[in-house]
Amino acid sequence: EAQVTQNPRYLITVTGKKLTVTCSQNMNHEYMSWYRQDPGLGLRQIYYSMNVEVTDKGDVPEGYKVSRKEKRNFPLILESPSPNQTSLYFCASSFQGYTEAFFGQGTRLTVV
Amino acid sequence: AQSVAQPEDQVNVAEGNPLTVKCTYSVSGNPYLFWYVQYPNRGLQFLLKYITGDNLVKGSYGFEAEFNKSQTSFHLKKPSALVSDSALYFCAVRDIGNAGNMLTFGGGTRLMVKP
Numbered sequence: 001e002a003q004v005t006q007n008p009r010y011l012i013t014v015t016g017k018k019l020t021v022t023c024s025q026n027m028n029h030e031y032m033s034w035y036r037q038d039p040g041l042g043l044r045q046i047y048y049s050m051n052v053e054v055t056d057k058g059d060v061p062e063g064y065k066v067s068r069k070e071k072r073n074f075p076l077i078l079e080s081p082s083p084n085q086t087s088l089y090f091c092a093s094s095f096q097g098y099t100e101a102f103f104g105q106g107t108r109l110t111v112v
Numbered sequence: 113a114q115s116v117a118q119p120e121d122q123v124n125v126a127e128g129n130p131l132t133v134k135c136t137y138s139v140s141g142n143p144y145l146f147w148y149v150q151y152p153n154r155g156l157q158f159l160l161k162y163i164t165g166d167n168l169v170k171g172s173y174g175f176e177a178e179f180n181k182s183q184t185s186f187h188l189k190k191p192s193a194l195v196s197d198s199a200l201y202f203c204a205v206r207d208i209g210n211a212g213n214m215l216t217f218g219g220g221t222r223l224m225v226k227p
Contacts, residue, residue: 042219103155
């Protein structure tokens, strides 16, 4: 089954404790991206990747890091999480920029 | 820069009535336009897209959308709403000339269909 898999689905952590949210897709897509969803703000892009070793900042990259060492994986790293990073995070992938994106189930992160 | 506006936070409609969810966009070049739906505790699901060609696009679950270049709009429509259509709907745009950025989303519109 074609899918984008994120882990974990839920995470509660403390301020400053490094964490990684994993994302994996099995569709051989070139494009991958991370979004955060906040009430009233829709989805805002954090980082995106056009291919292996090619990443770039989205609209809200501060406080986040990503890497794309393999085509299928695109982890999101929070080196020192803060409460304002409490949000619902989505990973997405697409074959090309003009094709539809497939989304993961989301990761609800709470930073206390 | 590219942007999307969904002017209504919520749309209420009775089951069986037609529905419209509005979306306007801004890009410097030509747009790729998308509609996605989000059900509770789920990721976003693709509904339909406009790339080129016919301005009326038909998608999943009986939804359609009309691309209007002069009004820079891409409103989502359905002739007869179902209670099961109740969900959060997002419009998204990508500038064809923007080689990098994936999608810019609107703030979302909650559709409530009442029996």
